[in-house]
Amino acid sequence: MxxxxxxxxxxxxxxGVKDILADGFEAVKVGECGTAQELLEQVRHKKWDLVVMDISMPxxxxxxxxxxxxxxxxxxxxxVLSMHPEDQYAIRMFKAGADGxxxxxxxxxxxxxxVKKLLAGGHYVSASLGEKLVQSVKQGTEKPPHELLSDREFEVLCLIGSGKTVSEIAEVMHLSVTTISTYRARILAKMRMKTNAELTRYVIQHGLGL
Incomplete structure (x- = not known):
């Protein structure tokens, strides 16, 4: 099974996903979890053939x-099955290990x-994302500033854009306030900006946010 x-x-x-999978496969058992911690515990203690996960979870x-x-x-x-636009998140998620x-x-x-393609050992991107990637390569498009950020810096940027303070971000990411402040300084330098308001405006304009 x-x-x-x-x-x-x-x-x-x-x-909804469970129902779609039940209709698409003759013999399938679907497990569920709602947080990142539950996800890791499930993966650690049980054997799964495939994982479908969102980007934004508690x-x-x-x-x-x-x-x-x-x-x-x-x-x-x-x-990865997410509400976030492909062109904003897909490449970063693929680099982190996603297969589709x-x-x-x-x-x-x-x-x-x-799901069938991943189970067969392949990778999956939608036709629209594939076309965008080809256009990007052909045109030699200059990368937007947020793509120059590390994964941690990108997460901090998105959390700043959601209105969280440095202290709140430190709590969410389980890091010190000093570390978050350092990330914030790096982000401002790389983005060539000076205030959180500018960062927040950028996040909104580019449809980012975790």
């Missing part, structure tokens, strides 16, 4: 959770197709 784990903090969405960020998951189970295929990326607006049959 095929075993798939769905990690998302919205029970109704997990139920606890660790999706990037950190994905890296930790791959450290525990490097051979388990991971499909879909937005939640994708059709049910595309989800089933993506």
């Amino acid at each position: 095929l075993k798939i784990l769905v990690a998302d903090d919205h029970p109704s969405f997990r139920r 606890g660790r960020s999706g990037l950190e959770a994905l890296k930790a998951l791959k450290a525990e189970r490097p051979t388990v295929p991971v499909l 990326y879909l937005t939640k607006a994708s059709a049910p049959e595309e989800l089933v197709h993506a």
Whole structure:
């Protein structure tokens, strides 16, 4: 029997994915979890054929959770299913270890197709993302400032953009206030900005945010 784990903090969405998978596969057992910690515990203690996960979950960020998951189970295929735009997050998630990326607006049959491709040992990107990547390579497009940030810096940028203070970000990321302040200084330098207000405006304009 095929075993798939769905990690998302919205029970109704997990139920929808579960129903789609049940319709798309004859024999499938779908597990559920709602936080990054639960995801890692499930992966650590049970054997799964594939994981479908969101980027935004309580606890660790999706990037950190994905890296930790791959450290525990490097051979388990991971499909990221997120509300965030492909062109903003997909490449970063692939670098962190994802095997496929879909937005939640994708059709049910595309989800089933993506899962089948990953189970067969392949990778999955949508046609629209593939086209964007080709255009980017052909045009030699200059990278936007946020793509110059490390994963940690990118997470801090998104949290600043969501209105969180340095202290709140330190609590969320389980780091010291001093460390977060250092990240913030690096972000401002790399983005060539001076205030949190400028960073927040950038995050909103580019559709970022965890």
